[in-house]
Amino acid sequence: MNSSALIHAVIDGVLTGSVYALMATGLTLIFGVMDIINVAQGIFVILGAYLSYALSVHWGIDPFVGLAITIPTLFFVGIAVEKAFFGRLKGPEKTAMSILVTYAISLVIEGTLNMVFTVNYVQIQAWYVNKSFRLFGVWFPYIYVFGFIMAAIMLSGLYILLYRTRFGASIRASLADQTAAALVGIDVRRVSTICFGIGIALTAPGGMIFGATNTFNASTSYDLISRLLTIIVLGGMGSLGGALLAGILMVTLEDLVGVIWSPVWSTLSFFLVLVIVLSVRPQGLFGKQSARVA
């Protein structure tokens, strides 16, 4: 093992980790506001990847430009799904039920994607997908750097929305306490619907980068969702900053274990860290001290 491999692992970890963080942010936002564990987030990422792929293959639209189409599309898909299914979910088992509902949704989407795109693996292609540039003696693949920049922009945008707008204040109030938010006159239902839309919309850029850096088909979503869930729990469920940091930390750690020890154990380390952290800090890295009891 040499130091250049270590440096590479850290760079890879930070660059790809930021994209995972972006996808995980959507998941944790949905959970924080709605108490819904959206296990369909993985398949939505793949849906986002397929949308970008289809735009680039059929109309030659650059994947980054295509985001102008895919982000709003997924936002409205999210709104529609929320309206159709989650208004009905109530009661103490809401969170548990939400897992089943979103799992069913992911099955439907998976089946549909299999029919439309077949199960053959594809990858999003563009000039920058296989090219890289050299800086300080290290090769930086363009796609990872672009992905990192995009994730940073998206997350800053989300930050501005949350902390600099009136609507953002309502979201934060709902994140903190839904009952109290409703009491001060916030339309929690509406906030929930829009948050779900935003959470799903974030899978469009995440999926685009994922699809350009990996070959994928619909069943790739299973691997994704388990990683995303691990990230948001580690960060503290409902904590946006936690998801960001945990995403980057986890992926970097995974890459480092792969280089230092063996790739065989890198995925395992991902889950093991979660178990260890939670046995010390049950609320996750940035979770609220006393997590809510449903």
Next chain:
Amino acid sequence: MLLQKKNLLWVVALVIALFVPQMITNPAYRQIAVITLIFTACTTSWNMFSGYSGYVALGSAAFYGTGAYTMALVANHMHVPGNGDMFWLVPLGGLAAVLVAIPVGLVALRVRRHTFVVITIAIFFVFQLSAINANFTGGTGGLTLPYVPWQIQNYHLPFYYVALVVLVFAILLSAGVRRSRFGLQLLAIRDDEDRALGLGVKVFQVKLTGFAMSAFTFGMGGALYAMMQGQIYPQFVFDPMFDITIALMAFFGGFGTLLGPIIGGLVLESAQQYLTVTYSNGSLYLILFGVLFLLVILFMPQGIVVFVRDRMAQRQDRLESATKPASTETPVAQGVHS
């Protein structure tokens, strides 16, 4: 009087179950019957912890897989011959699962419900990945068990009856827990954990005991499956879909009820296996399954048992106001098959 009548119905169900293999002689359907029994037992057991306590576990496949690997490893290393003797390893698989469940519970049960769901998934992956990557588990190649040279005509019979014993055990355990003080404590946790704590319930011990107890059936189910299958692979005995299926069955039948998981398991697992065998368009099957699943959750969110019970209560009220005797069988059958 009422109690006797109720017991009688259980006896009738058991007698029917005993004669199922005489009615179904086709090995393919007998195999489905055995798998259905194993899944129903696991669902009953899952519900005994998750349903009563409200802590939804999605990592129970870790215990199922532990049982399967215990069966395979012990049978191979102790040179257990490929015959009925292997059945003695089934309770051993259960025991191994309990031993594994205790440390898992010590970590996972420290967190509250929502996090619990995800941490059980993470722990499950730790088990699956360890089985894939460790040496003694045979890696991705899995383990081959001693070949049981029984003729196909009656191959499944012993498995069927052992699986039935496991199911009866799981039902008795679940019913016993439900009626006990311990069961009430679990239910109290489900209703309001902080209050239960305030009332002096040793919340953590109660959760841990329930969690470990439920692992026993999973371990036995996994061991039995491994023996019947003859070959196990890490990604299929530690299967993430296992828990989704179990949870679906429990919710389909009625989360937290005694009867619900039994009905959910019997109906869904046999239907799913049968449909997969009969219709094999993978993608279409996924879509249909997903849609059906959504409809059930959205229109019968509390499961069939509660749905039917409520409908019958309504009907009963109507009928009583019309002063007519109630006929119960028809609406039940409709409810189940719709």
Next chain:
Amino acid sequence: MKRKGKLFRAFGATSVAAVTAMTMAATTTSGAASNGTLAKGAPVTIGISLSLSGDFSADGLAYQQGYKLWAADVNRAGGLLGHPVKLDIVSDASSPTQVVTNYQKLISTDHVNLTFGPFSTLLTLPAAQTVNRYGYAMIEGAGGGPSVFQAGLKNVFDVTLPVAYDLQPFAKWLTSLPASTRPKTISYVTSNDPFTQPVVQEAQKLIGKSVKTVYNNVFPAEATDFTSIADAVAAAKAQVVVLGSVDVPTVSAFMQAFEQAHYTPEAFIATAGPDQGAAFIKAVGAKNADGMMVPNSWYGQSKNPQSMKMVAEYVKQYGGTAAGVNADIAEAYAVGQVMAQAVTATKGFDNSKIIKYLHSGVTLNSVQGSVKFNALGMNTAQTAYTFQWQGSKFVEVNPVGDPGAVKILFPKPAWGN
């Protein structure tokens, strides 16, 4: 409490209904293998479970095409002993539990006369054990992992060369290079899959110390993000890379990471992926494929006359080019051919006779070349080849001196040129 009593009655009613439904579904039963006689002109049914969804679905679908192509050819020629061939294909969604149920259903409910294998070693083993209980032969083309043969089953026959031998010609070529031109360093990296690990280990044994190992690692089979592993291989900068891969995405991920790291090995061989024809080119791009090598026992431009005929039919029916024909197609087709020869020789569909015949040491032929089974059911008569993409053509380069072989492209050109 009254309500509860009714519910339990409901339970009774459910059980009765479920049992009735299952009994109705299972009215006809049979256990034993068919005695091998069929009514004149009655179709002969062949039961197959394939992964039409799930992890192995890409290969499962290719196998389906291969089996169907064979059946169509046989039927055009008058069927097997005058009986038209009917394929009964069910999907197992890549699950070993389902594969067992499927073969039981195929034999006991559908009363198929013969069985062909599913895709991959993982599913072949439970499938072969199951049909063995019925006394059926399992002829298959994709269960070449050692575990299948170690199980000691007498009814399993793999028409394809056992995978462990795949890299022999490549290892021979590499070690036979004069010391002045022979690469000095080599990296081995493989998925911990029962299909690839034995192949890479065998190659490592053969190459031994004649090329220095600078990187040797195993990565988990379930990985989907290969960036860090590939970067670690790139950082080792070996002149030769041997990659134990099971599919296109794995190879594609490594190629992409190598290109991004501006690292071009002089020779790069992957155990599977580059053999997927058009699917491979589509994933990696024609330019990048140049110089990529893959071991296999068959390829689309094979000069074997049976193979040429099959490829022409395939291209006519499904489009594409000869080079783009997936090797799975030939494996599946060869399964059918071997069965046809066994049926013809034993003059019937009696599985015990077929098993005995195939164990008799007779040499058969197929689109993949000669077929001769040893006691374990391995095909020992076939040769392994190494193939390489050269300027968007997929050509045979090894064994050296083989009439079909062209000169190997070495060192491999830089990415994207």
